[in-house]
Amino acid sequence: MYQQSPKVEARARVRGPLPLLGPAFVTAIAYVDPGNFATNVTAGSTFGYLLVWVAVVSNLMAMLIQYLSAKAGIATGRSLPALCREHFPRPVTRGLWVQGELVAIATDLAEVVGGAIALRLLFDIPLLAGGLITAGVAFGLLALQTRGHRPFEIAITGLLLVILVGFLYDVLRSGLEPLALLDGTVPRFEGSDSVLLAAGMLGATVMPHAIYLHGALTSRRYVRTTEGQRLALLRSQRTDVVVAMTIAGLMNLALLVVAASVLRGGDPVTTIEGAHAGLGAALGPAAALLFALALLASGFASSSVGTLSGQVVMEGFLEVRMPLVVRRLVALAPALVVLALGVDPTRALVVSQVVLSFGIPFALVPLILFTRRPDVMGRLVNRGVTTQVAWAVAAVVIALNLTLVYLTFA
DSSP: OOOOOHHHHHHHHOSSSGGGHHHHHHHHGGGGGGHHHHHHHHHHHTTTTTTTTHHHHHHHHHHHHHHHHHHHHHHSSSHHHHHHHHHSSSHHHHHHHHHHOOOOHHHHHHHHHHHHHHHHHHHHHOHHHHOOOOOHHHHHHHHHGGGHHHHHHHHHHHHHHHHHHHHHHHHHHOOOOOOOOTTSSSSSOOSHHHHHHHHHHHHHHHHHHHHHHHHHHHHHSSSSSSHHHHHHHHHHHHHHHHHHHHHHHHHHHHHHHHHHIISSSSSOSHHHHHHHHHHHHHOOHHHHHHHHHHHHHHHHHHHHHHHHHHHHHHHHOOOOOOOOHHHHHHHHHHHHHEEEEEEEEHHHHHHHHHHHHHHHHEEEEEEHHTTTOHHGGGGGGGHHHHHHHHHHHHHHHHHHHHHHHHHHOO
């Protein structure tokens, strides 16, 4: 599925850790996808700095989770879905596959809709046509894999830098409120709407499909025939995760801060189009342009990564490999239906992130179960404290979702 040529593997062995970096930067794009734009803009413009703590905690969770996913791939040579197929009863595996496909649909919805919104903001292209263009560009990015892993990783990292530049410019123009930012790190809510947004932010940050994908990216790509090679590779991947997730976390925080600083005061801004207009009015055309370009880069990159993750889900859980074109069309259909029906795109983005939040436990719990087992992980098995922290993370995610259900339907 995701293999490295012997020549590239040898080169990765002898040139130090830098060539081993990359998988976390691919999965990091999932943490700054268009769903993050929708949830962070809505959270910042509606509640100011109140939910800063959600962005911070979510990013810390993401670092641990992606590290465990990468470690599982290194130790076993398998993706998380493949491990589930090998160790769980068939009914459980099939159930996990069904929810994984729902997660893939929600992921693709967010990414295609986000790209379509960006194209409309930049070029006034209708949403449905913009969705088709986003899907086409995603195909082009995925085609880079025919030349090896590095071209695809470089392309995704380049798009990540486009997003970073756009966010940094807007932050510098908007200014910061240090005391308000510090106050926002204290965990609290203000009503059910803030819980809904917190769940959406969590779903947009700790992404189930990124958990599935990361292990696949590290499972077969480097030579690791001895325990020493596995441990050395794990150290490089730890650096990869920390750097990539830190960048993604800062970008999420920057987007929330910009919305809290610039867009709060009047009516809450609950659409990406409204955020684009508000930034243009408050900070100038350049800020609005960079915001739209960042959204476009996010849509293009995350759409290709989401398709790749969907392939990992199907191949891992069912041991079925669907042609990439067919896989893309299946995942694309619901997003195009939403665009064709004229559903509020930003609302669709927020709801998709809540769906993703509900999918996190179904990826996270099996990941913890496997990484704590010596018979699966060998010397790379979790330390006791790592497993305890991971279970605490899972408990927080599940508790937040249960609270969301209660406040929504009670």
